[in-house]
Amino acid sequence: MKKILMKAMTTSISEVLETMFYLPIEIGDESTLSQSGMDMDVPNLACQLKFTGDFSGNFTLVIPKNLLEEITEDFMGESRDSLGEEHLSGTLTEILNMICGNALKKIKSKTPFDLDIPRVIDEFKIHESHVFTIIETTQSKMAINFALD
Amino acid sequence: MSYSILIVDDSLPMRAVIKRTFKAAGYGNSQFHEAANGKEAIELMKNDWIDIVLTDYNMPVMNGLEFIKTYKSMDVLKDIPVVVVSTEGNETKIKEFIENGAAGYITKPFTPEEIRDLATTILGEIDYEEDFDESDDDFDF
Numbered sequence: 586m587k588k589i590l591m592k593a594m595t596t597s598i599s600e601v602l603e604t605m606f607y608l609p610i611e612i613g614d615e616s617t618l619s620q621s622g623m624d625m626d627v628p629n630l631a632c633q634l635k636f637t638g639d640f641s642g643n644f645t646l647v648i649p650k651n652l653l654e655e656i657t658e659d660f661m662g663e664s665r666d667s668l669g670e671e672h673l674s675g676t677l678t679e680i681l682n683m684i685c686g687n688a689l690k691k692i693k694s695k696t697p698f699d700l701d702i703p704r705v706i707d708e709f710k711i712h713e714s715h716v717f718t719i720i721e722t723t724q725s726k727m728a729i730n731f732a733l734d
Numbered sequence: 735m736s737y738s739i740l741i742v743d744d745s746l747p748m749r750a751v752i753k754r755t756f757k758a759a760g761y762g763n764s765q766f767h768e769a770a771n772g773k774e775a776i777e778l779m780k781n782d783w784i785d786i787v788l789t790d791y792n793m794p795v796m797n798g799l800e801f802i803k804t805y806k807s808m809d810v811l812k813d814i815p816v817v818v819v820s821t822e823g824n825e826t827k828i829k830e831f832i833e834n835g836a837a838g839y840i841t842k843p844f845t846p847e848e849i850r851d852l853a854t855t856i857l858g859e860i861d862y863e864e865d866f867d868e869s870d871d872d873f874d875f
Contacts, residue, residue, distance in 0.1 A: 683790070
């Protein structure tokens with residue numbers, strides 16, 4: 586199941602980021618955050634979304650704040666100066682919501698999956714051993730992980 | 735032609751994007767209303783004329799399905815068409831929305847064309863000459 590979900594998730598990442606956020610990306614390798622090449626010294630924001638259905642689990646997205654600001658600016662058509670925390674967290678949760686919903690839609694299931702409301706989390710609670718799929722943009726990297734219960 | 739359009743979504747950026755998409759689709763002269771959940775939306779609908787509602791499903795306080803069920807049971811509001819714009823793409827769920835009165839369903843991620851096509855089906859063809867406003871810089875979608 587993990588393989589199927591991984592395939593659905595990587596396809597979904599490309600579809601969501603390229604269709605809704607005009608962000609060309611490449612799916613990179615899997616690694617822990619510290620080995621991913623992401624700069625962990627700059628501010629990063631993280632978001633988590635739980636889902637339940639034939640199987641349950643959660644998705645976690647970690648993104649550098651400056652990349653999120655750039656995506657939000659393009660997504661909303663607003664200048665960076667006019668963006669507040671609500672715009673940034675709203676865009677972050679919406680990215681994960683769409684990736685997760687779109688990925689689960691691709692999986693055949695007996696009962697429909699239910700998505701929880703995505704919530705911004707303290708990235709430092711993410712365990713060092715967690716392995717993430719790295720998403721490479723032209724300027725930066727973000728990371729996504731899913732875990733089954 | 736100007737319409738009164740209500741966008742119901744707990745995500746502020748998503749409300750802004752749907753609004754921009756409508757403007758890009760030729761509905762730039764319309765009046766836009768926003769609500770962050772179903773409960774807020776119903777209060778707004780009681781006080782303002784609304785031609786079409788676009789609602790998310792997964793929202794706090796009152797989700798999209800509860801919202802549709804509630805307002806479709808109210809005589810004054812039940813005839814207002816509603817389109818669901820959601821990440822929930824499961825056929826069972828879509829069927830449930832349609833059975834409860836949704837006029838259409840768009841799954842995220844969506845393209846501006848999908849929004850335009852569905853809106854046009856529900857609201858009617860746009861007269862682009864009438865609606866085009868050269869001073870409106872919101873068309874650079």
